[in-house]
Amino acid sequence: MPYPLSPEIRALQSAVRRWVDEDLIPWEVHAEMNNGEVPADVLAMQKKGARDLGLNSMDAPKELGGGGASMLLQAVVQEQTGRVTNALGWRFSNVQRWMTDACSAHQIETWVKPLIADTRHECYAITEAGAGSDVDAIEATARRDGDSYILNGEKWHVTSGNLADVIVFQGKIADGANAGAHCLFFVDAGTPGIEHVRTPAYSHTFAAHHPIYRFNDVRVPVANRIGAEGDGMGFTHDWFRFERLMIGARCCGAAERLIDEAIAFAKQRTLFGEKLADKQAVQFMLADSLTELWAARLMVYQTAAAIDAGEDVKISHAQSSMVKLYASEMANRVADRAVQIFGGRGYMRENVAERFYRELRVERIWEGASEIQRMIIANGLMKRGQSSLVG
Numbered sequence: 001m002p003y004p005l006s007p008e009i010r011a012l013q014s015a016v017r018r019w020v021d022e023d024l025i026p027w028e029v030h031a032e033m034n035n036g037e038v039p040a041d042v043l044a045m046q047k048k049g050a051r052d053l054g055l056n057s058m059d060a061p062k063e064l065g066g067g068g069a070s071m072l073l074q075a076v077v078q079e080q081t082g083r084v085t086n087a088l089g090w091r092f093s094n095v096q097r098w099m100t101d102a103c104s105a106h107q108i109e110t111w112v113k114p115l116i117a118d119t120r121h122e123c124y125a126i127t128e129a130g131a132g133s134d135v136d137a138i139e140a141t142a143r144r145d146g147d148s149y150i151l152n153g154e155k156w157h158v159t160s161g162n163l164a165d166v167i168v169f170q171g172k173i174a175d176g177a178n179a180g181a182h183c184l185f186f187v188d189a190g191t192p193g194i195e196h197v198r199t200p201a202y203s204h205t206f207a208a209h210h211p212i213y214r215f216n217d218v219r220v221p222v223a224n225r226i227g228a229e230g231d232g233m234g235f236t237h238d239w240f241r242f243e244r245l246m247i248g249a250r251c252c253g254a255a256e257r258l259i260d261e262a263i264a265f266a267k268q269r270t271l272f273g274e275k276l277a278d279k280q281a282v283q284f285m286l287a288d289s290l291t292e293l294w295a296a297r298l299m300v301y302q303t304a305a306a307i308d309a310g311e312d313v314k315i316s317h318a319q320s321s322m323v324k325l326y327a328s329e330m331a332n333r334v335a336d337r338a339v340q341i342f343g344g345r346g347y348m349r350e351n352v353a354e355r356f357y358r359e360l361r362v363e364r365i366w367e368g369a370s371e372i373q374r375m376i377i378a379n380g381l382m383k384r385g386q387s388s389l390v391g
């Protein structure tokens with residue numbers, strides 16, 4: 001029996017699946033061969049599809065133009081978008097509830113509503129050369145100067161920096177009563193003092209790049225500060241929790257696609273007089289993949305449903321880490337097996353297994369690497385005990 005989902009969730013799941021199959025997957029190889037880009041009219045068509053399905057900022061409240069959706073519904077949707085490579089699933093805005101709760105009326109009008117509507121685009125500048133896993137080690141500063149803050153620091157791996165017109169910058173308050181406290185700021189792209197250092201090449205082929213920016217005495221009004229001085233780390237944790245769960249969901253989608261594609265190939269490939277799919281070694285790889293996918297999917301759905309039911313945030317923090325740890329490592333194992341099943345074809349960039357093999361690797365690194373998830377889970381286990389985390 002499939003996981004019990006409401007008819008409404010099943011209906012959107014089917015509709016998103018159709019959009020992914022018909023409007024996104026056919027453009028994967030084109031994107032792979034063209035630096036992640038698709039023609040402008042195709043991009044517009046894909047974004048319209050996402051908009052028509054109501055996928056823009058499903059986490060944000062309806063009154064601001066978001067979807068006001070449950071976590072379970074969002075996980076089911078993101079699982080489907082995870083079935084496509086080259087980040088073609090990133091065709092909708094993704095403003096989260098914490099941001100709409102934290103922002104002032106001015107910020108809601110200037111940034112949040114346009115971000116939700118997908119008419120403006122943001123990126124997040126937290127990581128630095130010397131601070132990734134250890135976010136508290138960031139050296140970026142925000143120094144109060146009258147009605148402004150002066151921002152300084154160098155930010156790495158700023159995903160979508162090339163597409164964004166506003167940067168969410170994390171720095172530490174430089175002096176005063178809250179010295180050392182973390183703070184987030186909206187910084188409009190083009191603000192004097194933002195220096196594009198360089199755009200390194202990465203393993204995947206995405207239209208969204210990950211540039212390095214240096215902030216040299218960038219002046220922003222106090223009105224650009226998100227929440228109070230010292231709220232920054234809490235917001236970043238909200239963001240991490242949400243994204244870790246959604247990474248888990250997308251990894252399930254990727255694994256499902258890989259299993260489907262590997263089976264389709266193995267059923268038509270003849271070797272030594274019989275189908276590859278009839279070889280027990282191949283069947284065992286597929287059996288392990290399916291079993292692990294099921295476990296990961298149940299973890300995703302259960303964690304999402306628990307959040308919807310009002311789970312204690314400390315518990316869902318550890319559970320989201322378990323989801324991300326297990327699902328991302330599961331998807332990497334599945335991709336490795338799929339490449340093996342495809343043989344030499346699995347090493348060709350036009351093959352979905354090859355692309356996922358590269359693309360899924362980062363799921364074990366960003367939004368907290370696997371080692372960080374293990375630290376969070378172990379911490380939760382020691383503090384709260386086994387039964388509170390896994391029943």
Ligand SMILES: Cc1cc2nc3c(=O)[nH]c(=O)nc-3n(C[C@H](O)[C@H](O)[C@H](O)COP(=O)(O)OP(=O)(O)OC[C@H]3O[C@@H](n4cnc5c(N)ncnc54)[C@H](O)[C@@H]3O)c2cc1C
Pocket residue numbers: 123124125126127129130131132133134156157158159160202210362365366367368369370371372375
């Ligand atoms: C493609 C990509 C996109 C990204 N996008 C963004 C973005 O948009 N915005 C942003 O701010 N950041 C972004 N990041 C940064 C990402 O979040 C960091 O790379 C990640 O948190 C790891 O930090 P690090 O690279 O500095 O590695 P480090 O923190 O230096 O870690 C190196 C290794 O040590 C391991 N490690 C850490 N602690 C321990 C421990 N206690 N015991 C054992 N091992 C440990 C880590 O798990 C990792 O394997 C992105 C990264 C990539 C690759």
